[in-house]
Amino acid sequence: MGYLSHHFLLGVYMNNPIxxxxxxxxxxxISLLLCGLAKTLFPKFRSGEHKPGTHRPDLPAGGREIKTIELPLVGGPAFTIAMIATGIAAAYFLHFSRDQWLLLLIAxxxxxxxALVGFxxxxxKVFGNEGLSERVKFSGVFFIGALAAILYFSLLPERGQALYGVYKGLPFVELLMCVKQPLPSNTCTLLPGLPYYVWLTFFVLMTGFIGSVTSVSVDFSDGLDGLGGGLVFSAALGLGLAIVGIFDEPYGKVLEMLALLCAGSVxxxxxxxxxxxxxxRxxxxxxxxxxxxxxxxxxxLGGILAMVAxxxxxxxxLLMIGGAFVLEGASALxxxxxxxxxFRRNLQILRFASSHDFVPHTEFPLPFLATPLHHHFDLLGxxxxxxxxxxxxxxxxxxxxxxxASLPNLTWQRYLGRILILMLAAVVWSSGSWSKCYFVGKHPAERTRRRRLALxxxxxxxxxxxxxxxLVEIIEASEDVIETPAEELALWQRMTIFDARSMLGLYCYRAGYYPAALAQWTRIPERNRVLRPEIQHLLAEVDNRMALENLETQPMKRDQIMRREPILSGNLPPADLPNPHEPIRSAEATDGSVDPWSSIQGSPYPINNNGEQRQVTSPLRNDP
Known part of the structure; x- marks a missing residue:
């Protein structure tokens, strides 16, 4: 009786969701404590890799370098250790069965x-200033996923070797797996043992691919402070709620615990x-x-999400719950x-067809200004x-x-959820084409009768x-500088940021605001500006115009007020770079002599009081 009561109480305890x-x-x-400990023990484990952004390949090589700021890359190892240690300890105290232990250890x-591939x-990156190539990284995570699938298939045959879900309805699967044959699962009229190896091959490839895509997509989303962690937290909780229906099964407890381990570590x-x-910047x-x-x-984190799914x-x-990761990965791909x-191989931009200059990819009709998706909005400011x-x-x-969409007993709610997911993804995706184009218009008059032009x-x-x-910015020039009907028609028309800056610079030039015109034109990258030769001629005329100024104004030559474009190096997000999408500050438009990098002074010490490290990394390379 004592033995039976002990096992009865143990079963009740294990089935208690508490x-x-x-x-x-x-x-x-544990994750919180280990992250703090790792920060204290390894403060110099910082990346020195240069990651080119959208506009960086368009900048010429050489020139001065900009010191960048990095943080220790210790969060991943810390919460991975917390996740694994907590999972093993929980399984020990809950007296998992053999199959539950196998599933937990495989995941x-x-x-x-x-984590080892990422480490x-x-x-x-820390000691070689260059990480693994994308091909090597993808191959590594694919191998890990395939190995996990083989272990799951071999050690847990009741689950791993069973055909399930939509795969039963695929015509080639029905033929090769002999689903309709009233024979044992390991025999087939076509070829003995064929179903076994067909499903093994398919399952290994599927697991390797899903694990690779999920982990790389999470890696893409980790581009801003807190972004990747918050997205993983909601996805892990959502996946945990979706599999509550199988909690009473032995494997369900393990999978539920894995989802919560992922969420807790993050x-x-x-x-x-x-x-x-x-x-x-x-x-x-x-x-x-x-x-x-x-x-x-x-x-x-991406790997454990894929394994649980x-x-x-x-x-x-997982495609629906992790829709944000799907958008991040799809935008980059x-x-x-x-x-x-x-476009580089097949697209011809007729506007530049007669030019022999290199056409940068920023002139292509791409859906986003930068990828992954969050960099697009970061670049917009x-x-x-x-x-x-x-x-x-x-x-x-x-x-x-x-x-x-995962509710099993509510059919119309499931379809409604799927439709809403598709609509939400379509809205987010289309926001790129909505926000990537600019136009020049007239800003409503405030204290003056004349309306000023704006971007x-x-x-x-x-x-x-x-x-x-x-509204991005308002320039000093008013609507009086518009001279022809064609220029009037050009207002309120969507165009690229480079054409919009060219137009604003022209209007500032006509109004006599030469520093403001230079601020507009020099915000355009050199390779994009070369494709617009009329700007080069106007820049040459600035010297003559400013020479006619009164001596009291202390006129300056163009090369004196035109700041040098910094040659950036280091691991900076795209929005930290001088880019044409960023509003021009009033100080730049007034005298043009303000260096936006002058406020970033290098510290004589490698690490300052805030735990930030400033370091100079390798210079940029030219875009071939």
């Missing part, structure tokens, strides 16, 4: 493998990587982040990898804290709709009192 909450809290606390082992990449890491409005706000997760953390047979649901290369909070809300919406992005429309545009 232990999941305890595991979640313990993992979060945690795969997570550790993904090797981080190690090379929750402990986020206080050390909390978002703020800080940017390396302006630095007008205090930075709250103290460490990075690095590739080690990003790949491990595949082992719970919810890999298609489609815009940077596919369209840019396709959005406040980073608001941008990250908005991305968190977007990730939470995808997770909630994904859970709604906007978006569409020149207002619907139901809602503006479909955003």
């Amino acid at each position: 232990w999941l909450l305890i595991t979640f809290i313990v993992c979060a606390v 945690l082992g795969a997570t550790l493998g993904y 090797i990449d981080d190690w090379n 929750l402990g890491y986020l206080p050390w990587n909390w978002p703020s409005s800080w940017a390396a 302006h630095r007008t706000a205090k930075r709250r982040a103290k460490i990075y997760m690095g590739d080690c953390g990003a790949l491990s 595949i082992f719970s047979r919810q890999e298609w649901l 489609i815009s940077a990898r596919l369209l840019t290369r396709f 959005w406040d980073r804290r608001i941008l990250v909070y908005g991305a968190w809300a977007l990730g939470a919406c995808f997770a909630a709709l994904g859970v709604m 906007y992005y978006g569409y020149p429309y207002r619907i139901l009192g809602i503006n479909l545009y955003h």
Whole structure:
């Protein structure tokens, strides 16, 4: 009786969901402590890699260097250790069965493998100033996923060797797997043993591919402080809620615990990587982040999400719950990898057809200004804290709709959730084409009768009192500088930022605001400016115009007021670079002598009081 009562109480204890909450809290606390300890023990484990952004290849090589700021890449190893240690300890105290232990160790082992691939990449960045190539990194995580699939297939045949879900309905699977044959699963009329090896091959390839894509997408999203961690937190919680229906099964408890381990480890890491409005170039706000997760953390988080989804047979649901990661990865793949290369080989821009100068990819009709997707809005000058909070809300919406789409007994709610997910993804994707084009318009008059010209992005429309545009900046020139009907018609027309800057510079030049004109024209990268030779002629005329100024005004030559374009190096996000999308400050438009980098003074010490390291990295390379 005592033996039976002991096992009965143990079963009741294991089926009580309270232990999941305890595991979640313990993992979060351990992750928080280990991240702080890692920051203290390894403050100099910082990346020295140069990552080219959208506009960086267009800058010429040589010239002065800009000191960059990096944080220790210790968050990933810290919360990965917390995740694995908490999971093993919880399994020990809950007396997991053999199969539960196998499933847990396979998933945690795969997570550790993904983390090791990322750690090797981080190690090379720190000590070699260059990480692993994309091909090597993808191959490494694919191998880890394939190995996990083989172990799952071999050690847990009841789960791993069973055909499930939509794969049963695929015609070639029905033929090769002999689904309709009334024979044992390991025999087939076509070829003995064929179903076994067909499903093994398919399952290994599927697991390797999903694990690779998920981990790399999480890595893409880790571009701003707190962004990747917050998105993983909502995705892990959503995936945990979606698999609550299998909690009563032995494997369900393990998968539920893995999802909460992922969420808890990220929750402990986020206080050390909390978002703020800080940017390396302006630095007008205090930075709250103290460490990075690095590739080690990003790949491990993506890996455990993929393992939970595949082992719970919810890999298609992961696409919906992790919709934010899908958008991040798809934007980088489609815009940077596919369209840019396709346009480089096959696109001819008729406007520049007669020019023999190199046409940079920033002139191509790409869907985004920069990739991954969050860099597009960062380049537009959005406040980073608001941008990250908005991305968190977007990730939470995808997770909630994904859970709604997974409800088994509510058919219409499931389809409604899927439709809403597609609509939300389409809206976010189309926001790139909405915001990447600019137009010059007239700003409403305030104290004067004459309206001043201004730069906007978006569409020149207002619907139901809602503006479909955003004001970027207002220039000194008024509408009086418009001379021809063609110039009047050019207003309110969407164009590239380079054409808009060219137009604004022309109007400032006509109005006599020469420093403001130079500020507009020099904001255009050199390779884009060469494609517009009329600007070069106007720049040459500035010297003659300014020579006619009165001596009291102390006129300056163009080469005196035109600041040198800094040659940037280091691991700076695209919005930290001088880019044409950034509003021109009043000091630049007044005298043109303000160097935006003059406020960033190098410290004689490698690490300052805020734990930030300033270092000079390798110079930029020319875009071939």
